[in-house]
Structure formats: structure tokens, C-alpha cells
Amino acid sequence: MVWDGVSSGPEPRDLVIDDGTISAVYSAGGAPVDDDALSVDLDGAFVLPGLIDSHVHLVWSSGADPVATVENEGEQLTVVRAVANAQKHLQAGVTTVRDLGSNWDVAVTVARAIDRGICDGPTVIASGRTVIMTGGHDPFWGIFSDGVDAVTQAVRQQIHAGAGVIKTAATGGAYGRPEGEALGQSELSYEELAAIAHEAHRFGIKVAAHALGTEGIRNAVRAGVDTIEHGVFLTEELVDEMRKQGTVLCPTLSVYSIMADGVNGSIPAYATEKARTIVKAHRESFAMAIDAGIPIIAGTDAGAPHVQHPSLIKELAALCEYGLSPTDALRSATSVAADAMGRRGKLGIIAPQAPADLLIVDGDPFADIQNLGQIWGVVRSTDRTYGPGFTVAAPHPYRVAPQGG
Ligand SMILES: [Zn+2]
Known part of the structure; x- marks a missing residue:
């Protein structure tokens, strides 16, 4: 479930990230299959802008x-x-x-x-x-x-x-x-x-x-x-x-x-x-x-x-x-x-061309704001990732086996 930072609530979506930038947002299951891409299954999790x-x-x-x-x-x-x-x-x-x-x-x-x-x-x-x-x-x-x-x-x-x-x-x-x-x-x-x-x-x-x-x-x-x-x-x-x-x-x-x-x-x-x-x-x-x-x-x-x-x-x-x-x-x-801060479209949003600064949590923050603390992982537009969902020793930040979520 992805919340874009603007609309009234989360929606099922696929996100494509390329070189630290969100390159596309699709309806769930709509992203084209790309064998060169590394995919992370976040079924059951909530993704928000950082x-x-x-x-x-x-x-x-x-x-x-x-x-x-x-x-x-x-x-x-x-x-x-x-x-x-x-x-x-x-x-x-x-x-x-x-x-x-x-x-x-x-x-x-x-x-x-x-x-x-x-x-x-x-x-x-x-x-x-x-x-x-x-x-x-x-x-x-x-x-x-x-x-x-x-x-x-x-x-x-x-x-x-x-x-x-x-x-x-x-x-x-x-x-x-x-x-x-x-x-x-x-x-x-x-x-x-x-x-x-x-x-x-x-x-x-x-x-x-x-x-x-x-x-x-x-x-x-x-x-x-x-x-x-x-x-x-x-x-x-x-x-x-x-x-x-x-x-x-x-x-x-x-x-x-x-x-x-x-x-x-x-x-x-x-x-x-x-x-x-x-x-x-x-x-x-x-x-x-x-x-x-x-x-x-x-x-x-x-x-x-x-x-x-x-x-x-x-x-x-x-x-x-x-x-x-x-x-x-x-x-x-x-x-x-x-x-x-004069950064519309550059911060606080999930949209094509926005930096991939993302917070991934295990519970719905709209149901309970405290769920923002149930961190699955954090993605930074510098290609760095943090949190228990991402394996620290992974050779590539997105080449990870999803855990939980
Ligand atoms: Zn102060």
C-alpha cells in the first residue's frame, strides 16, 4: 500500500526506482517485468514518502x-x-x-x-x-x-x-x-x-x-x-x-x-x-x-x-x-x-521524478499514527537503505530478501 504524501489515503501500487529517483508509479501488478531489475515484495506493508x-x-x-x-x-x-x-x-x-x-x-x-x-x-x-x-x-x-x-x-x-x-x-x-x-x-x-x-x-x-x-x-x-x-x-x-x-x-x-x-x-x-x-x-x-x-x-x-x-x-x-x-x-x-520549504515535488512526495526517500512500515499509519514506528525499512535517494527489512550485508541496497511486511 503506497501513500503519495498528498492524497486522502494509501492505494495498492508498484514503484520503480532508478538511480535513487522514483522513475514510475503503477497500479499494483502493473509494472512491466524487467529481468535486470531487482524487486522487493512489500505485500502487507505501507510505503510513505520519507x-x-x-x-x-x-x-x-x-x-x-x-x-x-x-x-x-x-x-x-x-x-x-x-x-x-x-x-x-x-x-x-x-x-x-x-x-x-x-x-x-x-x-x-x-x-x-x-x-x-x-x-x-x-x-x-x-x-x-x-x-x-x-x-x-x-x-x-x-x-x-x-x-x-x-x-x-x-x-x-x-x-x-x-x-x-x-x-x-x-x-x-x-x-x-x-x-x-x-x-x-x-x-x-x-x-x-x-x-x-x-x-x-x-x-x-x-x-x-x-x-x-x-x-x-x-x-x-x-x-x-x-x-x-x-x-x-x-x-x-x-x-x-x-x-x-x-x-x-x-x-x-x-x-x-x-x-x-x-x-x-x-x-x-x-x-x-x-x-x-x-x-x-x-x-x-x-x-x-x-x-x-x-x-x-x-x-x-x-x-x-x-x-x-x-x-x-x-x-x-x-x-x-x-x-x-x-x-x-x-x-x-x-x-x-x-x-x-519551497521543495514541492522534490521532497515529501511519491511521484515520478521525485527522489526515492521512502519510509516503509508494517502497520497502517492512517489507522494509528504510532504505526510510523513499526519500521520495515528506510530508503534514501542516495541508494542507501536502513532498517530491519533490509539486510545490512547485501551487496546491493535493493538486492534483499524481503522479511516480514
Ligand atoms: Zn527551536
Whole structure:
């Protein structure tokens, strides 16, 4: 059963893969027999596009205080940690991650290493360092930029560094630092955010804005950013503006529930306290966004306190619990996410000419989203395969005896 990432449910299909690309999709049994081709029988299994996590931090450890860990470990160890974290996503079928903040542009380096085949990993679309006001949200990986000229220069600097997306901060946040940051406090101004969006878009690069408070979200939406990260304090008027602008929402629901829980008091108390004020407002804002038909993309903030690499299934379950349909939840981690990254047809889809990034699972994810964890195997468009269904020692990635499924 194959789900293409777009339609309302899976259908029986045959897929033909050639050199890491999906070359054809046939009705089940319709693929022409080719003696030179290697075939894998997946009867009883479900095949989906490789999943996309739209908000991760590969440099972060998922420990109780990842900012402190980066400070303690330093740059070189952090690079190794980021590679290992990226590979954990891939092995769970997350074949693309969007990384929205890394010290020293580490995630941009990891993206490049994977692209060049130096190491295995998912496709990484990385911002590297972020464009923020002096003293703004997540200062440890921010480029302090005040005024239109400074933010324009910072955007150009990140594009030159190889960033695949620009990350900025329109408001304060919950975790990051103990003092000097309030949830509703807006940070970069409308004029500065508009300059960021204008400059990034001139080079075909999307902009993601960290925005929790109402005023900052309004500034970011009017400035023309592409995705609002978190979007905690929305209003009916704001979701209306988002719909008209085509702004996408990446709510990151589960990270705030985890931080609000505090995990036996291990998470810094200031973050737990802030997260507790977020959770209720977030639920109401998310409902407004769904009602207004705002495109939703699944992002986990993986790496943040007690948010594992990977944890996309947990976020998809939260999206469903908060009111998204299972089909829309699966789209939020495939085709809708690809659209939001400007990669329509290139990611998050099973269609001719799309890269063969595939997740194969043993149970129907439409019946139960947790079935995404029943991994038969993962196919990467680099011709690499992972998971129990594929024999590690196989001389060719597709020359395998199917097991189970
Ligand atoms: Zn984040």
C-alpha cells in the first residue's frame, strides 16, 4: 500500500526506482517485468514518502539543559554530536530535517557533508546562525543585528555561508536563557523583519520566524515571513492575515508540554514556569489556525530539553490530539512541509521524478499514527537503505530478501 504524501489515503501500487529517483508509479501488478531489475515484495506493508521534521536543533543534546552542554563540549564535539543526531532521524524514517539554529553554523556544515556523501544522514535544510536583535532570543547562536542595514548584511552572510533557510526571532521564548527574555516581548521590528524577508526572497530562500507573542507574530506575518514557529498567542484577526498572506504555521506543540511537565524538576525552573503559561493558549491558537485552514507543518524542536532526536511521531500524535485529522497530520510531515520549504515535488512526495526517500512500515499509519514506528525499512535517494527489512550485508541496497511486511 503506497501513500503519495498528498492524497486522502494509501492505494495498492508498484514503484520503480532508478538511480535513487522514483522513475514510475503503477497500479499494483502493473509494472512491466524487467529481468535486470531487482524487486522487493512489500505485500502487507505501507510505503510513505520519507518524513520531514520542520524544526530541529542538531547541535542540541536533548538533555535537561542542552545550551549548557554545547558550552561545555565546545565546537568540535558539537559537530560530531550533530552528525550522530542527524543519523538518528534518518534511521527512524525522517529523511529531511529543517534545522533552525546552530552554534558556529554547525548544521550548515552537516548539511554539506551529507550532500557530498562524506557521511550518511537525512537531507538537512539549515539556517546555521540566526538573525536576531542585540540580546535577542537564543543569543548563543544569533548574529546581533540592529536596523535594516545590519539585518540585510546578516542575511547575506548566512546565504554566503550556505544556509538553506533564514531563521529570525520576532519575540522572546521559553527556553534559552534565564533572564531578560519575556514571552510576549516583541524583538526585531516590522521594518527589520520586512528587510530580512525581502533580502532572503531575492535569493529564493525562505524565512522562518520564531514568534510566540501576538505583536511579534503580527510584525512577522505582515513582513512576509514564510513560516511562523510556535505561534502561541494567535488571534482570529491574525489567522485571517496569515491565510491571506499564505503564512504557514509550525506549532511545535509537544516541546511545551514536555517543558511544562518539568520532567521531575530536571528542566530549568524558569523554562518550566513559562511553558506552563504557554500550553493552554497554544491549544486555543492551534484550533483557530486549523479552523482558518492555515497550512500546518510538523516540527519538534528536537534537541531541546527532553525532546529526543527523533520525536516526530510524538508531535504528530499531539497534532492529532489537538484536532488535526490523521491525513493532515501526515501531510504536515510530508507534502505540506515540502511546499513550505519551497521543495514541492522534490521532497515529501511519491511521484515520478521525485527522489526515492521512502519510509516503509508494517502497520497502517492512517489507522494509528504510532504505526510510523513499526519500521520495515528506510530508503534514501542516495541508494542507501536502513532498517530491519533490509539486510545490512547485501551487496546491493535493493538486492534483499524481503522479511516480514
Ligand atoms: Zn527551536
